[in-house]
Amino acid sequence: MKRRTFVMSTMLAPVALAGYGTEAATAKRPTAGEGSASQPADESCDFRVITLGTGAPPPEIERFGPSALVEVAGQYLLFDVGRGALQRLTQLGIPASDINRVFITHLHSDHTVGLPDLYLTGMLSGPFGGRKEPFRITGVEGTKEMMDYMKLAYSADSKIRIKDGELQPEWTEIETMEFTEDGVVYEKAGVKVTAFENFHGEAIKPSFGCRIDYD
Numbered sequence: 191m192k193r194r195t196f197v198m199s200t201m202l203a204p205v206a207l208a209g210y211g212t213e214a215a216t217a218k219r220p221t222a223g224e225g226s227a228s229q230p231a232d233e234s235c236d237f238r239v240i241t242l243g244t245g246a247p248p249p250e251i252e253r254f255g256p257s258a259l260v261e262v263a264g265q266y267l268l269f270d271v272g273r274g275a276l277q278r279l280t281q282l283g284i285p286a287s288d289i290n291r292v293f294i295t296h297l298h299s300d301h302t303v304g305l306p307d308l309y310l311t312g313m314l315s316g317p318f319g320g321r322k323e324p325f326r327i328t329g330v331e332g333t334k335e336m337m338d339y340m341k342l343a344y345s346a347d348s349k350i351r352i353k354d355g356e357l358q359p360e361w362t363e364i365e366t367m368e369f370t371e372d373g374v375v376y377e378k379a380g381v382k383v384t385a386f387e388n389f390h391g392e393a394i395k396p397s398f399g400c401r402i403d404y405d
């Protein structure tokens with residue numbers, strides 16, 4: 191089978207190498223046979239990259255924060271979770287429970303402010319959420335500390351909802367995997383994510399890009 195590869199680096203300027211489709215989550219996702227003139231649906235593509243947001247810290251209504259969804263071989267991998275990422279996923283009709291793994295490339299706030307929403311709202315019942323397992327995230331060094339404090343910061347909400355019967359305790363758990371050097375950080379069913387250190391500024395360390403391969 192022909193290998194498909196996608197490379198993404200810090201500023202969410204994806205570089206396509208081979209065999210993938212792209213679209214922007216600025217309109218309702220075309221269904222099969224529907225499409226649009228500017229963004230035709232390609233349902234035959236098994237490697238799709240959707241930019242949920244390409245913004246920066248300013249809270250622009252037309253351009254949400256940095257976040258890229260890679261749909262490959264039936265898996266949904268989410269790279270960075272900027273402002274509005276869950277809204278864009280919902281706009282696409284993709285519930286948070288469908289996300290197999292979240293990746294964090296660096297700890298600039300515009301790349302992570304959507305995380306509490308994805309984590310918390312994603313485990314509520316409804317077409318937008320429905321996660322019934324721990325929140326799984328892979329990121330640069332510091333991600334675990336951030337996620338541990340995030341869980342703690344929202345523990346009152348979790349306790350209330352567990353007591354109310356809305357949530358099971360295990361859904362509130364967070365499984366964090368950190369990486370500190372170049373190498374493979376995810377591998378499942380022919381899909382491989384390889385992290386590589388990049389330069390995003392002298393003080394912005396760690397900072398990594400990701401290459402996604404599918405054989």
Ligand SMILES: [Zn+2]
Nearest residue numbers: 200296298390
């Ligand atoms: Zn940054």
